[in-house]
Amino acid sequence: MVYKVVLSITFLVLISCQTSSQKINSYSDYEVLTSETKAHLLSLDIGDFDMSIERAENGRETVASIAKRTNADIAINAGFFHESGAPAGVLKVSGELISCGLNKVRGSLMWEDDKILTDRVFCQDTNLVSDLGTFPSEYSNIVGGVPLILFNGENVLDNDIEKAYDAFIKNRYARTAIGISNSKLFILIVEGSSSLEKKEGIRKGYSIKELADLFIEKKCNYAVNLDGGGSTTLVIDGEVKNKLETERPVSEAIVFKRKR
Numbered sequence: 001m002v003y004k005v006v007l008s009i010t011f012l013v014l015i016s017c018q019t020s021s022q023k024i025n026s027y028s029d030y031e032v033l034t035s036e037t038k039a040h041l042l043s044l045d046i047g048d049f050d051m052s053i054e055r056a057e058n059g060r061e062t063v064a065s066i067a068k069r070t071n072a073d074i075a076i077n078a079g080f081f082h083e084s085g086a087p088a089g090v091l092k093v094s095g096e097l098i099s100c101g102l103n104k105v106r107g108s109l110m111w112e113d114d115k116i117l118t119d120r121v122f123c124q125d126t127n128l129v130s131d132l133g134t135f136p137s138e139y140s141n142i143v144g145g146v147p148l149i150l151f152n153g154e155n156v157l158d159n160d161i162e163k164a165y166d167a168f169i170k171n172r173y174a175r176t177a178i179g180i181s182n183s184k185l186f187i188l189i190v191e192g193s194s195s196l197e198k199k200e201g202i203r204k205g206y207s208i209k210e211l212a213d214l215f216i217e218k219k220c221n222y223a224v225n226l227d228g229g230g231s232t233t234l235v236i237d238g239e240v241k242n243k244l245e246t247e248r249p250v251s252e253a254i255v256f257k258r259k260r
Contacts, residue, residue, distance in 0.1 A: 024236060025073055026258055037172070037204045040189040040234050040241055042074065043218070046180075047114050050257045053078060053093045053141055059085030060249035063233040064240050067255065074256040075235040076187060077176055079143045080227045081251035089144025090121050090128065091252070092136075097126065099144075105131050105161050107148030107224040109178050109254075110139040116180050118224040120148050120162065131161065143254065149177065149212050149223035159208075172205035174232040179220035186218055189234040189242050 021031035021041075027048035033039040054066050060081075067075035080088040089101035090108055100123035108121040120131035121142060128136035132151055136142060147159045147169065159169055174192030178185065192205040206214075208225060215223040230248045234241045 028074065028256075030236065037206065038191045038243070039206065040187075040191075041214075042187040042234075042236075044074075044185045044187070044256065046116065046183055046185055048259060049073075050259055051111060051116070051141075051185075052255050052257075053091070053143060053252050054255045055093065055098075055252045056085055056250060060251060062247045062249050063253045064235050064238070064247060066253040067235040068238060070255050071257070072235065072253075072255040073237065073258055074187070075233075075253045076189065077227055077231045077233045077250045078252045078254045079145060085249075085251045087144070087251055089146070090123070090142055091144060092128070092140065092142040093252075095140045097128070100126070100128075101144050104163065106144045106146045107156075107162060108136075108142050108144045109224050109226070110134075110136060110142045112139045112141070115139075116185060116222075118148055118151065118178070118180065118222040120151075143226065143252075145177075145224045145226040147208060147225055149208060149225055150179065150215055150220055151222060153221045155212050155216065169208045172203045172207055172210075173228055174205050174230070175211060175228040176226045176232045177211050177215075177223060178226065179215035179218060179223035181218060181220045184218075186215065186220060186223075187234070188214065189232055190228075191242050192229065192232070194245060 021029040024030045028044040030042050054070050063075050087099035091098040103123050105120050105122040119134045121136050147162045147164050148156045175190040177188045190206045
């Protein structure tokens with residue numbers, strides 16, 4: 001009897017931790033996952049949207065401003081960057097290589113039209129090279145992140161090659177991540193601790209393993225972690241959806257629009 005009661009309570013808790021998804025436009029569904037950490041999950045039908053990298057004006061610009069300026073349906077923050085707004089990782093926009101990311105091997109999101117995947121990418125001279133056997137030169141758009149989470153359906157467990165700090169991998173932080181299945185692209189925006197919560201030792205957010213678990217649950221074959229922390233931003237139809245103390249200006253955003 002006690003066992004049944006525990007099971008019932010657990011089931012109710014799990015149900016209360018999630019909300020059902022809602023259709024926000026012709027190509028994407030949106031749901032908010034809530035427990036001790038709040039996360040925003042969008043699933044987009046590949047083939048029904050255009051995806052582009054929009055660089056900030058004057059070095060750095062908020063995602064909300066970029067979204068408004070480009071008339072985006074959906075916009076998220078993209079790669080890591082320096083204080084000046086210069087990209088800290090690989091960045092290739094519409095066929096133009098903007099940054100080699102100091103020649104570090106890093107997880108990256110790559111796409112050409114409706115072909116989207118993730119890999120570890122680095123520069124040899126001015127040529128982009130894959131660590132795992134794909135051909136980055138075939139892709140017009142590449143955004144660097146860290147680390148690569150899933151590749152060809154496998155969980156990437158060895159992060160040493162990307163030289164990511166152990167705490168960055170294992171601790172919980174606000175995150176922006178992308179996962180790709182056979183037919184869908186998943187955008188995951190995870191909220192982190194407020195400055196007050198951090199002072200009190202409250203750690204909200206997801207670890208890289210928790211990102212991997214969610215993307216595996218969604219049957220993704222590829223996934224990568226992008227810039228996060230205070231940069232993590234989700235804008236839908238001009239509205240910032242995740243809770244922010246202040247919106248941090250970033251160097252570029254990934255913008256999604258319905259195909260006309």
